[in-house]
Every structure is written in structure tokens, then in C-alpha cells.
Amino acid sequence: MIRAARLEAIENMVVTHHVVSTQQIAAELAISGTTARRDLEDLVAAGRVERVHGGARSLTAPAAPAAEGQRPPAGSPAEDEAAGVDDPFHEVLRRNSRIKQALAEAAAPEFTDGQTLYLDIGTTTYELARRLMHLDLTVVTSSLEVIQLLSAAPQVKLVVLGGEFNRDYRCTQGPRVLEGLTDLHIDCAVLGCAGITESGVVRDTDSRQATIKRAAAAASSRTVLLADASKIPGIGPYTALDISDVDRLVTEGPLPTALHELCTAADTEVLTA
Numbered sequence: 001m002i003r004a005a006r007l008e009a010i011e012n013m014v015v016t017h018h019v020v021s022t023q024q025i026a027a028e029l030a031i032s033g034t035t036a037r038r039d040l041e042d043l044v045a046a047g048r049v050e051r052v053h054g055g056a057r058s059l060t061a062p063a064a065p066a067a068e069g070q071r072p073p074a075g076s077p078a079e080d081e082a083a084g085v086d087d088p089f090h091e092v093l094r095r096n097s098r099i100k101q102a103l104a105e106a107a108a109p110e111f112t113d114g115q116t117l118y119l120d121i122g123t124t125t126y127e128l129a130r131r132l133m134h135l136d137l138t139v140v141t142s143s144l145e146v147i148q149l150l151s152a153a154p155q156v157k158l159v160v161l162g163g164e165f166n167r168d169y170r171c172t173q174g175p176r177v178l179e180g181l182t183d184l185h186i187d188c189a190v191l192g193c194a195g196i197t198e199s200g201v202v203r204d205t206d207s208r209q210a211t212i213k214r215a216a217a218a219a220s221s222r223t224v225l226l227a228d229a230s231k232i233p234g235i236g237p238y239t240a241l242d243i244s245d246v247d248r249l250v251t252e253g254p255l256p257t258a259l260h261e262l263c264t265a266a267d268t269e270v271l272t273a
Helices: 003-017 022-029 033-045 077-082 089-094 097-110 123-130 144-150 175-182 207-218 257-265
Strands: 019-021 050-052 055-057 116-119 138-141 157-160 164-166 171-173 186-191 201-204 220-226 238-242 248-251 269-272
Touching: 003 019, 003 022, 003 033, 003 055, 019 022, 022 033, 022 055, 033 050, 033 055, 097 123, 097 220, 097 248, 097 269, 116 123, 123 144, 123 186, 123 220, 138 144, 144 157, 144 171, 171 175, 171 207, 175 207, 186 207, 201 207, 207 220, 207 238, 257 269
Parallel strands: 116 138, 116 186, 138 157, 186 220, 220 248, 248 269
Antiparallel strands: 019 055, 050 055, 164 171, 201 238
16 A cells, blocks of 8 residues: 555544554554554644554544443453554654653652652653652662663662563563562552543553553552643553542643542642643
8 A cells, every 4th residue: 555545544544433553553554563653653743643652543532532441352352452562662752752751850859768669661750760860769660671771870779570571662561570569568659551531541552561550559558640641531442540549640731621520539639740
């Protein structure tokens, strides 16, 4: 399929479904994930679609998809398709970098010497790790990028969670990560996400990472969630948490009214960068 026809087909998919993932595009058009991501970036640059984590949504998409928070049946083709992180770490790191840095700056003052933190695999938590290198911390993580970064800070003790290696997102995943978390008590889990719906569902595109987020929150006294505006509502079929499980949400700009009311009812503090 020639490029112009691909772009038109992708735009039609986004308009029809409101939100589509990179994996859906690649499967539907029989192209590579790299080609799908490149085509999406071209459509975004042309103002034809809006980029969200792991895919795109139409410029007139409703505030939240109809199937929010639903999970495909275990072992189904839909679950297999959604099981991988959509975009490679370093591609995502460059996207919305100023906003991620602002969220990290806003979140950083909470943390002090002596704490044990869980840092999630996302690029915004990576930006936060940059801002914690001067502290005397114990950091628990499955992110190889965070490990490499903090290995240069001799006063930071690293607890590395083992498991299956995800080359795209530079992290470990699977049952061994969960087993490692059950043996730990963590002062604060700092998490990212693929989306937050207006009904308070914290979403992920990867079933394994959704499970790890729940385990990290369960092992922690406090949970902080970092999410820029592109994550509201974002995408992702897997429920990681409910907003009531989050102690502090660090974001940009005002939240949708319904989500703000849920945060207030749940005593979830909203910190705007």
C-alpha cells in the first residue's frame, strides 16, 4: 500500500473507532509497528489526528471510550495483541518531553532521604529519577533505564526486580517481578499509566504492567500517579488501578469535571505542574 493510501486508511480507522492503538493499525494494514508509528506522527504533524500513549485518537473523540477499563479474555487473540508495550522507550521519552519534565519537577519535592521508592517503567518516572539522584534513597524498579541512570548515584541503593526482558521498553516483567514485590515494604510507589478515564479507571495497554502496578501499590504505604493531559482519557484495555487507590495525582491543567469530583470524593490530592 502506498503511503498516501496508508495515511488515509489510518485516519479513517481513527475517525471510525475514535481511539486506535499502534498495534491495531499494524495488524489491520499488515505493516510494521515502526511504519505505523511513523505514519501516525505524520498525521499528527498534519493536524489530522491527536497522538496519545500507544496510538492516536480522533480530534472529535468523546471524552472516554465506551469500553473503558474492560479486559479481553485471558489467552484470547485480543489479549495477545495488547500484551506488549506499544512504543519503544526512547521514542516515548522524546514525546511531550517538556511536559514530562514539568511533572517530574512538581513531584520531586515530596521525596526525602531515607525513603524506599518504587519507580515505574514509564518515561515520566524516568524524568523524576533524574531529579532524585542527589538523595539517599532505596529505589525498587524493573526499569533498566532507571537502573542505569541511578547507578551513577552512589548513595542510591538499587533493588532490581528480575524477570522476562522487554527489549522495546527496557524493563523486566512477569511473575518474578510480582514475587519480588511481595517481599518488600515500600514507602511510595510512583507510577505512570496509559490513561485515566472520567470514571476514575487508571488504564494500561499491557496486562502484565497493569498487574505490576497493582502489586506495587499494594506493597506501598502511598501511591503517586504521574499523568500528562494526553493520558486523560488516554487508551488501554487493562485496568491497573482505580483513582481512589491513588494518594496524589500529578498532572497538567484542569481535570474533566467528573474526574475532579471523583478525586475529591476519594481524597486523592491533585497537584498541577
